[in-house]
Amino acid sequence: MTADTSVPSSALLTADRDGSNYTARHLLVLEGLEAVRKRPGMYIGSTDSRGLMHCLWEIIDNSVDEALGGYCDHIDVILHDDGSVEVQDNGRGIPVDVEPKTGLSGVEVVMTKLHAGGKFGGGSYAASGGLHGVGASVVNALSARLDVEVDRGVTHALSFRRGVPGIFTESGPDSPFDPSGGLRKGKRVPKGRTGTRVRYWADRQIFLKDAKLSLETLHQRARQTAFLVPGLTIVVRDERDLEGVGKSEETFRFDGGISEFCEFLAQDKAVCDVLRLTGQGTFKETVPVLDDRGHMTPTEVTRELGVDVALRWGTGYDTTLKSFVNIIATPKGGTHVSGFEQAIAKTVNEVLRSAKMLRVAEDDIVKDDALEGLTAVVTVRLAEPQFEGQTKEVLGTSAARRIVANVVAKELKAFLTSTKRDAKAQARAVLEKAVAAARTRIAARQHKDAQRRKTALESSSLPAKLADCRSDDVERSELFIVEGDSALGTAKLARNSEFQALLPIRGKILNVQKSSVSDMLKNAECGAIIQVIGRARAAPSTSTRPATGRSS
Template identity: 70%
Template sequence: MPPRTNTTNSPGLPGREYEAKNLLVLEGLEAVRKRPAMYIGSTDTRGLMHCLWEIIDNAVDEALAGSGRTIDVSLDADGSIFVGDQGRGIPVDTEPRTGLSGVEVVYTKLHAGGKFGTGNYNATGGLHGVGASVVNALSSRLDVEVDRNGATWAMSFRRGTPGVFDGEGPDAPFTTAHGLRKVGKVAKGVTGTRVRYWPDRQIFLKDAQLSVDQLVDRARQTSFLVPGLELRVTDARGEEPVTELFRHEGGISEFADFLASDPPVTDIVRIQGTESFVETVPMLDEDGAMTPTDVERQLDIDIAVRWGTGYDTVERSFVNIVATPKGGTHVQGFERGLLRAFVGGLEGTRLLKSGEEITKDDVLEGLTTVVTVRLPEPQFEGQTKEVLGTPPVTRLVAGVVERELGRFLGSTKANERPQARLVMEKVVNASRTRVAARVHKENQRRKNALESSTLPPKLKDCRSGSVDHSELFIVEGDSALGTANLARNSEFQALLPIRGKILNVQKASVGDMLKNAECASIIQVVGAGSGKTFDIDAARYGKVIFMADADSDGAHIRCLLATLFFRYMRPMVEAGRVFSAVPPLHRFELINPKKGTPKFVYTYSDPEYQRKLAELTKKGQAFKEPQRYKGLGEMDADQLAGTTMDPRGRMLRRLTVDDAMIAEQTFEMLMGNEVGPRREFIIEGAYQLDDERIDA
């Protein structure tokens, strides 16, 4: 046996030496710059916007504390971001433990601030004491001015280090220095904080950009949540500054009304209550040790609910005005109390038949709600504050919702009783529709070859059993079906013809949709159910492709199909599995083309046609009179395959949903019951239409 060799100190081998001197100790803001995603979630646009939310939330916290009713936010042309408020101003006196000014402590020390149960804030969105300091650490320059004690105090930082800039912008010469500078005087009683910072492009990705749309949505949302607060948002990055002002006095009732897109079944119902609970938290005792201490907390609950004639649920939740898009214990409590209230409310009626029962989904159908709670030091899951984790909140919110909503459902008041009856009938109907859809779904699973007779006879199915590689073409008309059937690859491409224009499901009920032969066939062939019971894992095809003529009727058919999929099979759209085929509009047949040049050249738009026409003319290439396709039926099988169906040469447009709320509003405007917004959209588009583009 060869002797063992000790390679502990062998040079050139990685990981051979591991001593205390190899340990890296990150102090202060170094840790933030080393691992920024731990604090802001990511370094893309989402992280860039999160930094802005941290500064805005600090200003909003001042408004919640009763100081200042105006907040200014500006995205400036030099790449900087400005946030100003009229709050109490960051303390400028010396913090005794560090010997630093309050401003320097707030912007350079992690886990430092006035929101750790000191009594300065009753309810706040800033809890961990890392918001301002993290933004400072991730900024190439940050300037802060504070109006307080009759003076204006200023301080600047470069990547978290305090000092003085000799000039404008983040690239100006910089000298390290501590301490505040007194730069002016203000009237007695004038207070406020102004912050301007430049995000550090060493940290954030190159394509990370500030989104003015997200900023406007956040400002509007905050103005609803803090009645009377005025927010001014300015985008000065273009040729002309654009300013939007938001102020709402109606609170979350007005917010819920703004979010709702369908006709109402009930008025806005407010559910309010105040509860208390005891929470055990570690606190420093006189000896500096952490001791578990029972602390009594107060929980303020304020919820606005409203049911409409639609079927989708719009739910927004907030903790101390901080959005919790992923919910948490307050949302769990709300939904639990909601279900209990309806179960109790239906007990005294004859609406539910024997054996029927309602579920949470039945109650949530058509509901628009804004759920807000306020409490000191809530427990969020992570610095990004997307999920509330305080356990007692579930029980307390559920109790308040069950009590207050139960009072509404059992009300005998003349204006409430009919609404309560209507919403209970809606919930019962939703339950029955859900049961019917489940039965319908059970009959829609993909069948094997022996069971394929249960599928619509007009379906031309494919032979492949692989879902990932299979494609379903929904074809306009039986005439195009014949050509498409010859053009397809039957191994993995299936065809389903539809007759004309399908039902506009944005206006129709679920029952009407299921009764419609074309809609029912599409849902049956996709094989994954519909609505809230849709199971994308059961879908029979990897891609669904709309193939209609390239004219106005074809565009309308594609819009109707998109509405069906968005409303009842949305996971397919969200997964990027729904497409629109792009057939060509024109064909050039070349005369004596050069070697290597195809005989037929296709163009897919009028501008492309004009460019190709000019290109061929300039090259002296002779061609026959270009052909203008009016529909799919004018192409033969080879042409349709090569241009529209064969994956090697076709073009597809993927249907995507970047913002579900905006998409919902767009579909409602284009296809819903309200005629006014659609008329305005058409009239506005008519003025923008170029008469020369009309193919007449």
């Protein structure tokens, strides 16, 4: 018999209070998808409606990546009345053969292994929205049930319960489950037909009770994706019949691409036609690459970054800017948006200076002036972009700023300096709008400064050189404005200090009829007069009566 060396839990708790018994036994290692279920917010942002929608985006984006590669042209998104969601595509289908390292089928690897997929530079996707290899596996981990079917010669099927593969004997997430089942082969499919179907039930143990899918948000995302991938048809079918409104189906397909998207987003009257600025650039980065022996070796690779921008200026004042990386929206911007805004402001300033539409004394316009009334869609495509987090809201690839700035600057300058009649007139209108925005901004700031200056003058104390009178009776008091200190000395000897006040000023002051209010308020002599007379009007019980005079 061996002695029991375990420590009672009460003893551990007592020791932990003073930190003396913190050892490796207190550390917890989460394996596989356990980490996702333990900390879902790290992968999908939150467990409310926003996180529920993010799970759907992950599955849809996998299908869209097939469309980006030219392998898919039709996607169906179905909201079933039992609370499940299904995404179908006619792409190549998830690989069903055995992955040599794990000994698992490709479907099981994609659905159960974090950071596994065909988007790590292996040549399967030149550009994609899914990059971290966690999208499908995260959705699987956070689903009470997930069914996947792949058409590749025959229909291959596999089901999961909270990330564990197996077989459900009945329909629905609460059906009896056998965890011993693997990938199953079904009936044959017509030759040439391939695709993937994923249907899942979100796990209500993870998501909040009031979390729900928004049909309106889904329509917006489907419409946006159809704009970004010309020729792709996305069908959204709602079979839930919520609140008795009935079932619905919407189809989205746009062959005009982001030019049509820009027109759709713009709400004001156009100042110029939609401009399409396209180009590309290359950059180098060092990334770990898997060699033949399975080792990750740091290797310097050359990347290509494609830039495609659609923009147009309108008569309005608001700026509408949508940015995307491999069709993934980046609502919080990133390096590609920084490069775009930098190029717009710099190029417009250069052309304004060369065309002498800005006076020499005027400052350069700022970014907000150039972007006023602008509607733009900024898209970049590259392999393995660096995002800040799994939610992919901000692009972090530093080279994107330089490449986007160069492409936009070159293409926009060509438009703004064009000698063609129509383009020249439109460019002139755009430049005049930017100048007008800058001058309006400056005038508004000057007006605000003037108001602040005026308020400061009204609330400040009386000028130090004012020779005030003793009387508080405004009706009897008088103010004499004299020229300089010498005249002040003479006037003091002649005045009646009981009711006569004296204010010296320096010679001839500003001609306020020809000057702006701002310049007048900046003038020290005008400011002194305003202080004295304004104080008398605002507080007659403590000041003098405004009256004017001149010393001889």
